Amino acid sequence: MASWGHSRERSARRNPAEQRFGCAVRFHPVPRAEPAGRTACTDVGCGTPDPPELRRVTIRPTGSGHNRQATTGHPHSGTGRGLASGPEQGDDQEHAPVDPPDEQPTPEPRGQMAFSDPANRPPPWVRRAVLSLLGGMAALWYLRGVISSLRSLFLILLVSLFLSFALEPAVNRLERLGLRRGVGTALVFLLGFGALGGFGILVGTLLAEQVTTFSDNVPGYLEDIDGFLEDTFGIPDATADLRANYDSGMLAQRLGDVADDLARFGTTIVNVLFQLFTVGLFTFYLLAEGPKFRRTVCTLLPPRSQRTVLEVWDLAIAKTGGYILSRSVLALLSGAVHWAAFEIIGLPSPLALALWVGVVSQFVPVVGTYIAGAFPVVIGLLNEPVHGLWAIVVIALYQQVENYLLAPRIISHTMQLHVAVAFGAVIAGAAVLGVVGALLALPAAATIQAVASAATGRHEVAEELLAESQVRRGQPGDDAT
Known part of the structure; x- marks a missing residue:
């Protein structure tokens, strides 16, 4: 055993x-x-073994x-x-x-055991947070697509809002004179479209005439250049290839095509204005229904917020309208002075050139002065080099008079922006909205500056502290100069 x-x-x-x-x-x-009553079988031949x-x-x-x-x-x-x-x-x-080896339970996989145990399951808020995050990301992606699709509409609304701010002072003045608001708005629109259309037609016609004149005078220009190079540097027939191309008619045909295109420049501007009918429609309704629109907005706000919204609205109208008014006055003065000067110099189409200089120099920020002055200078050089030089002198002198005498007196009553602030605003507006943003940057910056000044206020400067700071920096004080 x-x-x-x-x-x-x-x-x-x-x-x-x-x-x-x-x-x-x-x-x-x-x-x-x-068991009871049973004996163990001890015999060798027993058939029932124990x-x-x-x-x-x-x-x-x-x-x-x-x-x-x-x-x-x-x-x-x-x-x-x-x-x-x-x-x-x-x-x-x-x-x-003890179970037999073949019947032992098979252990579950590690991951299955972890999640089958209720103690190892993540709390319910984790699942809700993940679902909320995924849903928010999907909603933001969809909203981004919607905003991208409606970008042109938002741009139209923004331009319409600024135009309504710019034209509302004129509409209010006509309303005080006795005209109904709708009639005054229509009259302002007609005057605005008429001025822009006339400006486009005059400038387009001038460009077409100058290109045609330049095309006719090309042979004489080439002969003058050829004679100058031969007499000065001893280079004969320097423009022979250009004369051959022009004599064959190729250059003249190209210049003629350009002249035809420029002849339609004024009509193109008018067509573009009609294509912007949506902007005009929104602007018209914002002007004609301006008081009702403001009342509707105020009904959605509590009294304290209503006061804030109306103050900001009035500041925006004052700054934008003042900007347009001051620039219009400066444009009229610039156009009148340059018209008289160009007549004296003898430039062709002096009225169109004067309107170009006045409008572009005042309403195109930062670079408008240079673009406005380059066009009459080029026209003068193409006709008579002396005329171009006199045009440079006139434009430079008037810019000095405008910058130091006229602009400070006119703009100080409407909008005060530092040159660096204006330049930065134009760059930012162009980066966000392109050309439209550059044009709207100055009135927008003036409005923001006015709102910030009204919200924060201004304080008196501690002169003694300022003097001490100048002494520490080694600068002379006011009384030392």
């Missing part, structure tokens, strides 16, 4: 359960109790300080005797049944 137990013990050491679960399995023989005795299996998990024991029934017993669990007499260890 001892040898049988030792052999079973050795086989248990090689049991797959030890290899699978990492535990030591030990079998201990337990005497079997015979079943082997019960075995108590001890399981010792590796790496754990606890032992578990279980008692199993006879493997051939048909009664299906249950497993006895619990401490045996004289043994304080726990007992548990």
Whole structure:
């Protein structure tokens, strides 16, 4: 019996359960109790062999300080005797049944076990936060597409709003004279479109005439250049190729085509104005229904916010309208002075050139003065070089008079912007909205500056502190000069 137990013990050491679960399995023989009324068969030829005795299996998990024991029934017993669990007499260890190696439960994968355990699941707010983030990103992407599609509409509304601010002082003045607001708005629109259309027609006609004149005078220009190069540098026939091209008609045909295109320049401006009918429509309604529109906006706000909105609105109208008024006055003065000067010099189409200089120099910010002055200078040089030089002198002198005498007196009552602020505003407006942004930058900057000044206020300068600061920097004070 001892040898049988030792052999079973050795086989248990090689049991797959030890290899699978990492535990030591030990079998201990337990005497079997015979049922009542039955004797054990001890004869050699007995046909019903006694079943082997019960075995108590001890399981010792590796790496754990606890032992578990279980008692199993006879493997051939048909009664299906249950497993006895619990401490045996004289043994304080726990007992548990041992499944056969083939019937051991398969462990779940690591990720599945982590999420199947309710304790390891993420809290519900994490799922809601992720869904909210994804939904917000999708909404922003969709909103970006909508804004990109409606960019032209937003630009039209912005231009219409600034035009309504610029024209409202004139409409209000006509309304005070007794005209109805709608009639006054229509009259202002007719005057504005008439002025722009006339300006375009005059300038376009002038360009067409000058290109045609230049085309006719090309042979004489080439001969003069050829004679100058030969007499001065000894280079004969320097313009022979150009004369050959012109004699063949190629150059003249190209210049004629350009002249025809420029002849339609004034008509093109009028067509563009009609294509901007939407801007005019919005501007008309904002002017004609301005008081009602402001009342509608104020009904959506509390009384304190209504006061703020109306003050900002009035500042925007005052600054934008004042900007347009001051620039219009300066444009009229510039046009009148240059018209008289160009007549004296003898430039062709002096009225058109004077209107060009007056309008472009005043309403195109920063670079408008240079663009306005370049055109009459080129026209004068093409006709007579002396005329071009006199045009440069006249334009330069008038700019000095305007910058130091006229502009400070006129603009100081409407809009005060530092040169650096104006330049930065134009650059920013051009970067955001292109040409339209550059044109609207100055009135927008003036409005923002006025609103900021009204909101923050101004304070007196502590002169003694300023003097001390100048002394520390090594600069002389006011009384030292």
